[in-house]
Every structure is written in C-alpha cells, then in structure tokens.
Amino acid sequence: MTKRQVRARMRRMREHFEEAEEETVEINLVPYMDIVTNIIIFLLASVVNQVPLGTVNVSSPTFGAGGGGDGAQEKPALNLTVTVGGTGFTLAGSGGVMPPIPRLPTGDYDYNALTAKLTEIKKEFSEETKATFNADAVTPYDTVVKTLDAMRYYKDEKEQREKELFPDVVFAAGIL
Amino acid sequence: MATDRTVSPEVAARLAGKKAIRSYARKLADPEDIKDLNITPMMDMMTIILVFLLKSFTSSATLVNMDNNLSLPPSLTRLAPKQAVPVTITKRVLLVEGEAVASINNGRIDPQLKRDGDNGYYISPLVEMLSKVARREKKIAEVTGQKFDGELTIIADKNTPYRLLTEILYSCGQAEYANYRLLVLKSRE
Numbered sequence: 011m012t013k014r015q016v017r018a019r020m021r022r023m024r025e026h027f028e029e030a031e032e033e034t035v036e037i038n039l040v041p042y043m044d045i046v047t048n049i050i051i052f053l054l055a056s057v058v059n060q061v062p063l064g065t066v067n068v069s070s071p072t073f074g075a076g077g078g079g080d081g082a083q084e085k086p087a088l089n090l091t092v093t094v095g096g097t098g099f100t101l102a103g104s105g106g107v108m109p110p111i112p113r114l115p116t117g118d119y120d121y122n123a124l125t126a127k128l129t130e131i132k133k134e135f136s137e138e139t140k141a142t143f144n145a146d147a148v149t150p151y152d153t154v155v156k157t158l159d160a161m162r163y164y165k166d167e168k169e170q171r172e173k174e175l176f177p178d179v180v181f182a183a184g185i186l
Numbered sequence: 187m188a189t190d191r192t193v194s195p196e197v198a199a200r201l202a203g204k205k206a207i208r209s210y211a212r213k214l215a216d217p218e219d220i221k222d223l224n225i226t227p228m229m230d231m232m233t234i235i236l237v238f239l240l241k242s243f244t245s246s247a248t249l250v251n252m253d254n255n256l257s258l259p260p261s262l263t264r265l266a267p268k269q270a271v272p273v274t275i276t277k278r279v280l281l282v283e284g285e286a287v288a289s290i291n292n293g294r295i296d297p298q299l300k301r302d303g304d305n306g307y308y309i310s311p312l313v314e315m316l317s318k319v320a321r322r323e324k325k326i327a328e329v330t331g332q333k334f335d336g337e338l339t340i341i342a343d344k345n346t347p348y349r350l351l352t353e354i355l356y357s358c359g360q361a362e363y364a365n366y367r368l369l370v371l372k373s374r375e
Contacts, residue, residue: 011203020210027214039225046232053239064263065367070359147349151342152259155370159262
C-alpha cells in the first residue's frame, strides 16, 4: 500500500465521517433549559417561603331528635359549654356551673388551667367529644382560637403524646 | 528453534499503511476533545423536578396574602387546610372567594347591609353571595356524584371580634354552610 493509497483511504474515511455527522440534526436544548431552570428556581423559592397553615374545624349548632334508647341506663349527656368572658372562663354542663377560671395577673387567659379542668371532666366522661363554645361579643378571634386549642387536645406528660379532649366544637347559637 | 522471518518491503509497506488507517479510524471515532455535552439526561431530571414542584405548588389548598389588615392567629392544630370556599374577614372588608361583599368599620358591618338592623345577625349581601356559590357547588357535586358538604374556610384577622365572627357564621349557616375550617398559622408553642 503506497502512501498515496493510504492518504486516499483516509480522505474517504474523513468525508464519510463528516457526512454522517452532518446528517444527524440535534435540537438546541439550551433555551429550553434556561426556561426550566428559571421556573424551578422560582418554584423552589415560593415553596420554601410558604407559611405553614393549618385549620381548626368547628360547626354551627344542629338540633337532632333525642335518642330513643333506654335512657335510664345511659350516662346523662354532658352538654359542656365553655364561655369566654371578660373575667375569665366559665364552664357549665348538665350538672351545673363550675367555679370560673379567672384571668392570670398578667391579664392573659389561663389556658393551662382550662385544659387541666377539662382533663378532669374528660376522665369522668371519656366517651364525650362534643363541647359548645361561647364568648363575649368583644372577644378577639385570637383568644377564640387559643381557647379552642385548649379545649381540643392536651399533652399527656406520662405518655408524652397528645390526647383528645373535646375536639368536636360547636359554636353556640347566640353570644353573651 | 528460531526462525528467520524476513518481510518483503511491499508487505511491510502494506502493514504500515493498514496500521495508519486503523489508528486514523480510531481517532475519528473517539475524538479527544468533547465538542458537545449531552444534556438530555439533565433535561429529563429537570422536567421531572418541574412537574413535581408545579404539582406541590398547585395542591397547596389555600394561599393567603397576609398584610396589616389580615394576620392569622397562631394555633397548635395539625390539620392541614383543605379545598373549600374561602370567606375572608380582614380589618376593612369581608370577601367571599376574593370578591368584596361588605365593608367593615371598627369590627362592625354597616347596619344597612343587615336585614334586621344594627343588632341583627343576617348579613344580606353575604347570604346572597354564598347562596349563589352553594347553588354552583351543588350543581358540581351533582355532576361529579359527590355530596355537598357545606364547608367553608374562614380566613379571619386575629383581632376580629367574636360578635362579627358570629354574625358571619350565622349568615353562612343561612346559605347552607354549617361546617367551618378556621384557617390558622401552625405554631409549636
């Protein structure tokens, strides 16, 4: 094989390779990548900045017919009502009105005392989950939500977990 | 036993030529310089991330713009928000699905907008608006074969007085909405 033959063969190979390269058309993905990267950064930023939101479920009062069972053997209904007044919390049930829970010297409502009192009641009426909520006309929504928190769950120190108190809260039909 | 292998000049030239062609072919097939980076796998990955992020972004049920007129109260609740008709109570205005229904002044609705005057609970424009929404929701529920659950998301400012809240909830009840989800900020303490 002479040098000329080798050079000719190499030239043919190069031409063939270049033709093959020209035939494959590649889509230019760079602009698409730019867009996608921008969107991802924007979405990531908005996900990170999202405020953690939750909900507290309440319902308006409903009136149902009384149970038709053997009422004498059942435990009397609790009909627990928690009222937020200007001086503090008032708890009432079928048995009567309990001593009020006054405000703390700082002026704040004593949510811990309310939870403690409701925990005592829950021990007596472990099946009961309903409670009615009522408040003064001027009670701010913030206080309403905090009271609902105190009414719904408590933290069991022994078992280190939250337990239900009265999670089915119904707003009273009227206000004070 | 050693053999004396003598190669003729012609054969040697042919072998040398073939060797040169082979090495040239290898060079063409595997260029040392990388001309184009293959970004297709990266594009695949990014598209998947984009779809995932878009989905998580749209599935967050409620987006609230908090400002001076609307700051949510903190709560220990762990319940996540669900899709429901939003009723927003700011310091200045009452909105249903982002549309202003009545103005609020010092925590009170204009008595003229109430059916029974200043002491009344029935806020006429709110009931009208929610009745329309309820009709629409019922139609959707009918078509999709679901049950109309009458749920509202209440997004209220933390200083809203209980009286106003009760008036609004009463009016919502008149439009067949009896279950409320109070939107709050999740807090640990």
